[in-house]
Amino acid sequence: MPTPERTKIMGVLNVTPDSFSDGGRYFDHDAAIAHGFELLRSGADIIDVGGESTRPGSVRVDEAEELRRVVPVIRELAAAGAVISVDTMRSKVAEASLNVGARIINDVSAGLSDPTMLAVASETAAPVVLMHWRGYLDRASASFYYDDVVAEVIAELKMRIDEAITVGVEPDNIILDPGLGFSKNAEHNWQILGALDEFANLDHRLLVAASRKRFISTLLSPKDPKFAEESAKDQATAAISALSARAGAWAVRVHEPTTSAIAATVINAVNSHSPAATPDVRAAKGNA
Template sequence: MSASVYIRPLSLSHSPQSDPGEAVRIAGGLACASRFALLVREGGRITSQRVLSAQALPEAIAMLPDALALEAGAQWAALRKVHAPIGCGERLLRMDQPGVMGILNVTPDSFSDGGRFLDKPDAAIDHAAAMIAAGVGVIDVGGESTRPGAAAVWEGDEIKRVVPVIERLSAMGAAISIDSRRSSVIAAALAAGAHIVNDVSALRHDPRSMEIVAASGAPVVLMHAPGGADNLHADGHYTDVVLDVFDDLRARRDACLAAGIAREKIMIDPGIGFGKSLADNLALVNALPLLHALGQPVLFAASRKRMIGALSSEAPAHQRLGGSLLLAIRAFEAGCQMVRVHDVAETVQAMRVWRGLRDAALTDFSLVGED
């Protein structure tokens, strides 16, 4: 069985000068790391693990067998890659700092806000306008709940839910993503003015979706979910959830590249809560920096999710703001380029304070010792 290699950033720091001569920026953003784990896995088992400095890592990579050295070299380059902005019509989403994607569900049964905006276009637009005023980067419009046990939606109904809202948002000049796994919905949403495709099945659910996304040139978010068409939450069995999710996302990225989707148009999402236990979700959050080794911007979506309730006396979805903010901050610290949230104003405020602290750290030399 062939071996696989992974480079996982460790020892995250506030700025390069927090660890003089050692720390490097991750993905061209505001996250820095000074130590890295070089892992080799074979047959589902980690057979080699070394913790190395940024300076020692290239030599260690060169000593690997040829195929592993080639892959490790690509991951090392990807970890330091500076991502270009993503175009959304006349707007640009910067990838060198975190941004916020606001959730707008026009569904009857979404786990947190189902029914709030269904058949209420004015209320939906008012909510979107409030998110824009609060500083949201993208508004993610969804017409189907993907919570565990949710009933499937006929694509015609999904189109009728999302298209009128997208058309009005487009007229407002908003950056818009369509949260759908059906090709007909994706095509209708793009025609109505959506800019980004956010597919929880990573373009696996509908064979035509890949073709439509490739032809449109739209950016796409590939989310990890272990299940098939009937139940995205099924088959959540992992040898090592972090490395298995990494491998699955790499395979979906490569499938998109083979289908003609440009690499700079692909974002990835580890799929927190989709076919994953609490322990799985916690492991993925702690390992988020590893995903940058795939060389794609990372979207993180854990807002109000079940893992927060499980860690806070079963707090209901509408009482999970504190946990949602903490997870968003962890995503910022891990270098994630986008967080998808319900509570936009609070998350943007937290992000701005966090960004202020990082900016201050970049110019604070008081901790740097003299030669």
């Protein structure tokens, strides 16, 4: 049995003026590129570059503007050897990003926003993140109802898996994201986090994206979530990263990589010494 892989850290790089956590900080290309390198130095294995906010109430930018925001940043970081995912719901943005060095497509709509997205993933053989989604966040309140959030999210993800495979995406190139915060309230999010093992057992890689989301702020500052401190939200995110790693997640998507990378490294050590690991693996880790 090989040594278990550490859960990867996907660092968030929003080249936007209006993202919920860091909108405007890295809107300038030079600032975005510099922050990308800082994310790598802080422990990120992958940089997730996005040019369009998906926060509640955000207004979609046009395709040309999204391309203008992300392509130069991706080109520069990829040329320096960074592993890049592009956070987009547009197939043309995904294709252009892959052409300048991105390796992964991260589509929060799982191909529902742009019906040609899955075809691009198939034709380019790029890994694609399929996130659970019930529509744009400005219209999502009507979709918050679940009889069983875990079962329903899994069922809806399986429908997207089937669609992706039908258009030619290789099963090994499918990555699943349960969509924390998208068409879900805080209780739904915590229920999903309590059932991460079920998502990890779907025979596809699992991405968990909880970083700085409102349900964390609500937990830390119940009277007024906007008073939750960013550092506290990052510590809470690292705890979720540890839970995700323990469940076998392929990656966690975070704004602040350092603490989540430490958490993932600790859990990897625990997993490597668990009864499920062979004696040879445990011995090798002990001599490291």
